[in-house]
Amino acid sequence: MRKGLLMSSVVIFGGLLVAAWMVHGTGVIKNDPEASISIPDELTSKLQVKASYDGENIWFRYRWPVERPSIFHDVLVYQDGEWVKQAGEEVGPSENFLTEDRVSMMIDDGSVPLFSRYGGYITIGEGLTTFTGVPETDEERTKYLPETRTDPGDFEAMKPESDLETLRKAGYFIDLWQWRSSRSNPNSVGDDGLVSAERSGDKGTGPYTTNWDKALNQPKVMFDPAIVPGGALNIDDVIGGVITQDDTYALTPAVAVPFDPTLAWKNGDTIPRRMLREVSGSRGDVVEPTVARWEDGFWDVTLVRKMDTGNTLDDKIFREGGSYDLAFAVFRNASTMRWHYVSLPTSLGLGQPAELQAVKFAGDEPAWDQPWYETTVFYPGQVSWPLLTNPEKHPGADKIAERVPVKFRHNPEQLAAYGVEIEFADQIKRQWFLTLLASLGLIAALGFNINLLMTRKES
Amino acid sequence: MAVYHILVVHFPIALWLTAALFIFFRVFSNSELANRLQKAVWPLILLGSLAGFVAYALGLAIYPISAITASPLGRNHIMLATWTLSYWTVMGIIGYRYRRFLFDGAQRWATFLLTLIGTIVVAITGTLGGSLTGTPSLVTKSLGKIGWDVYMTFYLPTWMIWGFVFGAILLVVLGWIGHRSRA
Numbered sequence: 001m002r003k004g005l006l007m008s009s010v011v012i013f014g015g016l017l018v019a020a021w022m023v024h025g026t027g028v029i030k031n032d033p034e035a036s037i038s039i040p041d042e043l044t045s046k047l048q049v050k051a052s053y054d055g056e057n058i059w060f061r062y063r064w065p066v067e068r069p070s071i072f073h074d075v076l077v078y079q080d081g082e083w084v085k086q087a088g089e090e091v092g093p094s095e096n097f098l099t100e101d102r103v104s105m106m107i108d109d110g111s112v113p114l115f116s117r118y119g120g121y122i123t124i125g126e127g128l129t130t131f132t133g134v135p136e137t138d139e140e141r142t143k144y145l146p147e148t149r150t151d152p153g154d155f156e157a158m159k160p161e162s163d164l165e166t167l168r169k170a171g172y173f174i175d176l177w178q179w180r181s182s183r184s185n186p187n188s189v190g191d192d193g194l195v196s197a198e199r200s201g202d203k204g205t206g207p208y209t210t211n212w213d214k215a216l217n218q219p220k221v222m223f224d225p226a227i228v229p230g231g232a233l234n235i236d237d238v239i240g241g242v243i244t245q246d247d248t249y250a251l252t253p254a255v256a257v258p259f260d261p262t263l264a265w266k267n268g269d270t271i272p273r274r275m276l277r278e279v280s281g282s283r284g285d286v287v288e289p290t291v292a293r294w295e296d297g298f299w300d301v302t303l304v305r306k307m308d309t310g311n312t313l314d315d316k317i318f319r320e321g322g323s324y325d326l327a328f329a330v331f332r333n334a335s336t337m338r339w340h341y342v343s344l345p346t347s348l349g350l351g352q353p354a355e356l357q358a359v360k361f362a363g364d365e366p367a368w369d370q371p372w373y374e375t376t377v378f379y380p381g382q383v384s385w386p387l388l389t390n391p392e393k394h395p396g397a398d399k400i401a402e403r404v405p406v407k408f409r410h411n412p413e414q415l416a417a418y419g420v421e422i423e424f425a426d427q428i429k430r431q432w433f434l435t436l437l438a439s440l441g442l443i444a445a446l447g448f449n450i451n452l453l454m455t456r457k458e459s
Numbered sequence: 460m461a462v463y464h465i466l467v468v469h470f471p472i473a474l475w476l477t478a479a480l481f482i483f484f485r486v487f488s489n490s491e492l493a494n495r496l497q498k499a500v501w502p503l504i505l506l507g508s509l510a511g512f513v514a515y516a517l518g519l520a521i522y523p524i525s526a527i528t529a530s531p532l533g534r535n536h537i538m539l540a541t542w543t544l545s546y547w548t549v550m551g552i553i554g555y556r557y558r559r560f561l562f563d564g565a566q567r568w569a570t571f572l573l574t575l576i577g578t579i580v581v582a583i584t585g586t587l588g589g590s591l592t593g594t595p596s597l598v599t600k601s602l603g604k605i606g607w608d609v610y611m612t613f614y615l616p617t618w619m620i621w622g623f624v625f626g627a628i629l630l631v632v633l634g635w636i637g638h639r640s641r642a
Contacts, residue, residue, distance in 0.1 A: 005636065013576075016623060391526060435615045
């Protein structure tokens with residue numbers, strides 16, 4: 001009997017271990033829109049990049065997979081006599097595909113300490129908009145660089161304006177290029193911005209503005225009825241993906257006319273909440289040679305800018321023989337804000353050794369015959385720079401103090417896993433501790449069991 | 460402190476795995492050599508546990524507790540190290556109490572299975588330590604292929620924790636029943 005009990009006990013112990021293996025890591029991680037938590041189905045993706053220059057302009061070409069392109073952003077939908085805003089900025093992916101696809105690129109020329117080692121992580125302060133527990137504020141609490149604050153962990157602790165100007169003149173800012181499938185692409189432009197004390201646009205006029213007349217409580221413009229019958233799209237067509245890039249879908253100056261409230265509007269009529277406009281100034285430096293298209297499951301986007309725009313307080317100037325650092329972000333599956341995929345920093349060389357080698361060309365446009373530089377982009381979660389640099393919260397804080405590059409210790413897959421876990425840090429830690437206690441009890445019980453069940457022949 | 464942990468931690472690993480090797484040899488052999496080696500099993504295991512306690516303490520002193528328990532990989536390493544140390548200590552006590560009888564009849568297969576589990580746990584703990592210092596091994600990648608991404612915390616859902624608690628109670632009860640049947 002005792003031998004039978006002994007073998008049964010070993011089997012029970014082994015069975016519990018196998019069961020634990022099968023179900024571990026479940027029961028905690030789940031989406032919670034109230035807490036601003038939405039975990040993407042895919043934690044990593046790929047981005048391909050090429051770069052070329054001719055001495056006057058620099059070209060970047062980006063290609064990334066998107067199962068269904070999202071070419072709309074927020075829209076105004078006519079419903080029972082009112083124009084109601086739908087989507088735009090949502091927690092996680094927009095179910096109705098009313099959040100545009102995007103790609104962005106941060107650029108530094110070595111003026112921002114640590115960017116080459118940690119990339120966009122250094123721009124993530126504490127308490128930014130969409131972080132769990134951060135209350136909604138009138139103004140978005142955006143990315144910022146740590147030295148623009150007296151306390152890098154305090155969004156409100158902004159340094160005096162004179163200090164910020166000094167930093168800016170010293171090149172302490174990140175150039176930020178963006179391409180938006182809805183708010184810039186239809187006009188064949190990008191969006192030139194920067195990150196310094198906040199994320200903002202360069203000086204000048206950006207590619208879009210809000211299509212809403214507050215005084216009249218109605219859209220400012222609508223589609224020209226001669227181009228789009230009725231002056232509006234239909235929400236079911238918009239949501240259902242019936243309207244594609246081959247149709248008129250954006251309020252570009254060429255197709256927009258002043259809004260006419262006397263038209264026979266019907267429920268479901270839909271007008272984009274953003275109207276596109278001509279860009280100007282430094283904000284308009286980044287353009288497209290042609291409107292980018294989604295084909296065969298990929299966006300293929302090309303952006304061009306003068307190597308030297310002359311706007312040294314807004315732009316990083318590219319020079320022959322120069323070395324630069326880049327960090328990319330891809331917005332796919334109709335997601336925005338922090339629900340993006342980011343890359344680790346990537347070096348760029350113009351005639352210099354680098355991960356991404358810009359190829360010099362002669363002629364009107366690049367041949368693009370060089371191989372793609374492919375990088376893994378990942379969901380970053382709610383990991384902030386103040387957390388990463390705090391030795392009480394991050395075991396690698398001492399390595400950051402020693403300026404050990406993030407790539408030396410971490411890879412994108414690992415960082416994506418950490419990004420998810422940090423969103424459930426307290427719950428996971430509690431569950432882990434309970435698991436530790438229960439498993440210790442199980443091991444002790446096994447010892448007790450075997451000590452009682454094993455036999456000595458002479459006994 | 461990290462260097463001392465790395466230095467010391469190889470002692471329990473070597474001692475436990477040597478003991479496991481002797482056990483496996485003895486399970487499959489009744490030769491004189493196997494019998495001689497079997498006599499070294501419990502001292503090797505308990506010496507390993509002694510060195511393991513030192514390595515465990517040194518390991519906990521590397522990072523602030525708040526920091527290492529905030530890291531999924533850190534949590535996993537602590538979890539597996541705790542399992543390894545407690546498990547092999549239990550094995551050492553059993554080895555001391557039963558010595559050659561561990562290999563009597565069907566008991567040898569229980570001994571074999573328990574040692575196999577212990578060997579696996581040591582291997583995983585070691586590879587997690589390597590991953591923590593930035594040198595993941597093939598074992599790390601293999602664990603991912605069979606269901607555990609070691610960069611995510613190993614924790615159980617609450618119902619499974621209760622399963623462990625009831626399992627522990629059941630093991631104690633079974634042991635007690637068997638003990639009474641002998642009496």
